[in-house]
Amino acid sequence: MDTTYLDGAGLRGALIMSAEYVNRHRADLNRINVFPVPDGDTGTNLALTIGSIADQLKRSSEMSLGAVARAAANAGIMGARGNCGMILSHFLLGMADAIGDRARLRVSEFGQVLRSATEHVYKALEKPVEGTMITIMRAIADEAERLQHSDFVVLFERLLVKAREALANTPELLPALKARGVVDAGAKGFVHILEGISGYLSGDPLVALEDTPEYDAEPSVFAAAEADFGAEEQYRFCTEALVRGDALPEQDVVRAWLRERGDSLVVIRSGDMLKVHVHTDEPEAVFGYLRGFGRLASHKAEDMHAQHAVAERAAAGHMTLARRPVSVVTDTACDLPDEIVRAHGMHLVPLNLIFENQVLRDRVDITADEFVEQLKKGAHPSTSQPTPAAFMEGFRRAAEEGESVIAVLLSSALSGTFASAQMAAKQRADTEVPIHLFDSKGGSLLQGLLALKASELGELGWEPAKVVAELERVRRQSGFFIVLDTFERALASGRVGRGKAWLGSLLDIKPVLDIDQTGKLIPIDRVRGRKNALPKMLEVLEKKVPKSAKKVRFGIMHVAAPEMLDPVADEIRKRWGNVDIITSAGTPIIGTHAGEGAFGIAYLVED
Incomplete structure (x- = not known):
């Protein structure tokens, strides 16, 4: 060199x-x-x-x-x-x-x-x-x-x-x-x-x-x-957000607004990205202000008092210094974008893709874009859940940072992932950091939104048992459904028990599949022709999300169909206002079973 x-x-x-x-x-x-x-x-x-x-x-x-x-x-x-x-x-x-x-x-x-x-x-x-x-x-x-x-x-x-x-x-x-x-x-x-x-x-x-x-x-x-948390630090929440948009304000404009509501300000504007860090008592006001400029790609508010209390407890017990009350683990079926995973410090455990004799770890050895290229070439990989050893490593990393670990996992009705995590948790049962497993009874961005919710509650200092109870409550009124452009991959996976009844001789039929409250994937509707897919999906969504819902957020995923993201997001905002919408390419694990051209909508009702 x-x-x-x-x-x-x-x-x-x-x-x-x-x-x-x-x-x-x-x-x-x-x-x-x-x-x-x-x-x-x-x-x-x-x-x-x-x-x-x-x-x-x-x-x-x-x-x-x-x-x-x-x-x-x-x-x-x-x-x-x-x-x-x-x-x-x-x-x-x-x-x-x-x-x-x-x-x-x-x-x-x-x-x-x-x-x-x-x-x-x-x-x-x-x-x-x-x-x-x-x-x-x-x-x-x-x-x-x-x-x-x-x-x-x-x-x-x-x-x-x-x-x-x-x-x-x-x-x-x-x-x-x-x-x-x-x-x-x-x-x-x-x-x-x-x-x-x-x-x-x-x-x-x-x-x-x-x-x-x-x-x-x-x-x-x-x-x-x-160290004393200090009389000098008058604000409670370490607040951060990343905004994307084509008409973002200059740094000085944002800094002037934030100056009236907090300290420890750092603002970065570069191209279509605006990143903000501020200590404040009004994180929701900050997020609301930033939503006015574009898409809020990620945001978090961490209770610094709760963090310091964790450090004090760790020191008093002469334990490894944790930095947060709860550390969240999820698997790569969650479909959360990297920027959200990193913003909240989540720990991802990869599922596996099997190409003939080659095993690739989802989001580690292969990305969503690389997987799509393989799909277009005619590849038909199979999948397998993470090993207990992979979960052991994920739990170990999470335990280095949190007093407790919460794992939000792919539906046990769809995969052996949850059972693998259970085996790993039993092997760590004698450690000082308790592990709480939550079956999302979902996948893709439904699972992702629940993992995000767990992270947010943990950052606010909620006790793990209360976090899990809140996830259970929210899950009962939330869901995910997907339209397939082809059902060949879903049938091949064996995860659509009644899908074969729809094959027949009809041309260009697109099945709409739902994840029910038990975490199973079931057919709920069908649409003829791709041009009718979006209206049908919105019709289904309107039936599922109550008109009275005041606190709801959405996720939109696709498999090699990015052209669907903006139209779906626009229609959702027409109906529910300027709500948070997470968009992502489906991870290879989801794409393997959904097939090219699929897109899905997740909704989380938090009222």
Whole structure:
């Protein structure tokens, strides 16, 4: 690898390795997280943010530095969580702007790119606070501009020295850090990113680099729990949202509105995306304001008081530091978009696709788009549920973050997935983190909406038993139905017991299938010709969702039929107003049984 210049392949590999470094240290970063509030989630937020960047870059083959930098910035915005994730995304956005369309950079040019990225961050923040991640950014920009060298390996070795010096000084800049004897968690996370880059460029990415200066040894292992939530933090909910639209307002306009309702503001506007982070007591008002500008692709409001209480309980019991009351697991039949999964920190357990002798994990080894290409080529894979071992791993990861785990799973009447999860939960029964299994009696976005509901209630501090009870109540008045363009795959799967009666000799008949209250898939109607599918689906929906429903949200999924998303969403909004609608391509597991051309509607009535 020629390290006298940095190209797209080099930046891609460096950022992917950085994600590994941050993930390796996420628990440590959570423990020392005391600023701006001691909610113990900086490590998780930063790991999820850069993890979303790495996932996007792994699917890219771009060689141009400018193209990779722009892809990283966009992925960062979509996946940004928490203050640290938002600031990192701003940094990457400034870096992409500075690089432009250049295919590669030499060391002599890189200093100015770092300077531009750092200045972009400072200008974007409402109140830049020294002693945080931005201090490290400024320190390395200064050092890069000062150095005169032609090799990126040497450059990053020197930048690491300067970054660690700046990190060691963060307690002198922030009294909250000095009081607890820790460095800033976000700043330390940014140093881990630099470590990953340096390790990758040196050609030895797995070597354990020199530890950063330690301020977080005993007895301050649980610094996040020991710190006072603080009189300075007057707001309760860490609120985030991603909006997509063609006529989004400028950052300053949104920031001015939010300033009257909260603090810890970070706003990012890039193209058709607007990402917001704010601490507020009025999350629903924030969401309502943002809905006026476009589609609310993801949003969450996390009770920081509940998070801090979890940390205090963990510290008192000398247990592993959890960062939230409830951690949610679901399987990949849920059809939730990645941006929602990441926004809420859900843990996905993949189902399996079997192509002859090859087994691929859904959403890990194969994406929905890749699967559609296989369908168009005539592939007919079979499916299988996750193994108990896969659920064991999912539960383990979830237990690292939550006091309790709730798993919202594919209908037990459709798959052995729930039984596999039961076996895994029994094997973990003696652990300190209880696992609650919920049979969604559904699939696709019905299951996804229920998993999302579980995440939202957990973020508000609900007890697990109450969350499960609420899911059961909501499920009784919610549902999912789908129209198939062909019923060949549904018949082949054996999941439509009465479907054969519809074959006959009629031409161009499209069956409409419903998931009933027991979780079984049953035929409920039929339509002749694809042009009549949408009117029939809306007719069914109007019968199922009460006119009096005041709190309802929807999901629309498709299998190789994206042209149906906007018309269906438009008709739903004509009838129920500006409601939340999640849209997604059906995951390969759903697509295998529904077949090409299918689309379905999920509804969640929460009154």
